[in-house]
Amino acid sequence: MTGTIFVETLRRSWRQMIYWGLGFAIYAIYPFLMVPNEASLETLKDITDGFNPEFLAAFGIDSTSFSSVAGLVGYSFFGYLLLMISIFSVIAGLNISANEEDNGIMDMVLSLPVKRWQVIVEKLFAYIVMLIGILAIAFMGLMFGSSLSQIEVDITTTRFLEGIVNVIPGAVLVMCFTAFIGVLVRQRSLATAIAGSFVVISYLVDGIGRAANNDTADTIRQISIFAHYNGTKILETGLTWGTVIMLSVIAGVLAVGTIELFKRRDIAV
């Protein structure tokens, strides 16, 4: 019956969603605790002022990073959020396709009255729901953290929410990319290696591009999802809908590719 795979996927993994969510919530509270008052923010700023700005740029740090709570949370939480949540995305992407095929479970699944696209789509939706669940818990962590802060928090709840929503397209894109690679190579280990490299290389391309600080580097940087994600600055700029749509469209194309490929080919033994 339609929806059963979706429900079953959630039933099996909702606990993991809670654990991941709690991990990110703690991570979200951390910057507020690390810099409890104005004085500690000043200290941080003094330290970073001593470094070469190009060197700091590779880490996404600039003059605004430690001048406000927005800069601080932007740098230390949102700056790394996509990279961290990509770990979940890769695991989810593997669960969508490669794992069950590599384990020989897919034969049994496909002997049931289900369409092949249904297997992919229902699991994809289940993992997107879990991703949103994780981020919702992380958002609660942000809210809780900002309530602990003694510095005036100059960020609206809406902006925090925009920061959280901003990570979804990129995370779904990584998920779909991994699922696609899984369907393409059929092996869990190879798919993990390729998807992992994709994330890490994208991250490095963005970091190096920013550090190099010239036009060519900045153009090359645009091939990285992290360049478009722009987590560090999201609390200042807010959501760029064009970027959200672009990343979502790419994710959608990858999802369709995954389904079409999976529909057509033989299941590996």
Add this chain to the structure above:
Amino acid sequence: MVIQTHNLTKIYQFGRKGAFKALDNLNLSVKEGEIFGYLGPNGAGKTTTIRMMLDIIRPTSGRIEILGMDAQRDSVALHHHIGFMPGELNLWKNEKAINIIKYFGRVRGNLDMAYVKELAERLQFDMSKKFREYSSGNKRKLGLILALMHRPQLLILDEPTSGLDPLMQQTFNQLMREIREEGRTVFLSSHVLSEVQAICDRVGILRGGLLRAVENVEDLTHANFRWITIQYDGHIPDLSQVAGVSEVTKVNGTTVKFRFSGDFDPLLRTLTQADYIRHFKTQEPTLEEIFLAFYDDGQNVMNDNTKQEVAI
């Protein structure tokens, strides 16, 4: 026909260069209400055929019709009526059997827990453990429950009895007979003739991707050749030239053994030239010998009858 394959062929591709024909123009019919044994040694193409029936892999050419539907196009509708057990059951390691059973029931949309419990009891299967905790025999039982629980019209079982202990084999055979009595159909593969012989009505013999023969099980045992042993005194004429005689061996000075097929007349007329016949014994071949005869690529002495069957 419950299953009808039309020129079913499967060629596996390895990269760009290599290719391997695992199944060659299979035309197989399985009738309603029969237990059909799909017999062949390892690598014959049994699993390949079965995976195509379930639309897990696609034919290179040809097609399969099951219960009047196309195995590929109508797979969802069809799978409501099929119970499948793979040769090696792989499932989610950390899930409990009972959860997997319920999940399958929900996907199929007709979970009958009373019947599941009845099956588990008959198979003496404890459903409360995680999949990884089961022995291979217990995994097989779970596979059977998953295949039987929705009372499908057709069972497709890939080597279902390998690894079952003799007692469970009895239970399995009993279950299959009950299913036949209800007018349902069983298609099972095996590489052990005696297993097939114990429950099947008809047998298809596959080797090297080619269907060599389709036989009623009785016809398989009522051989078209036999072994003859003769004890004699004194002189016996040379029998190797007699029509239907082959593989003549002199066991000792007074005993000769040979393989024989066809009519007895020429043999008996020749034997009248012997000095004295003490004992004449004819012996049906063992099942393994018939099996081998089908497998022998026609090099061995097969009588004409067998050769015709090969040509099916």
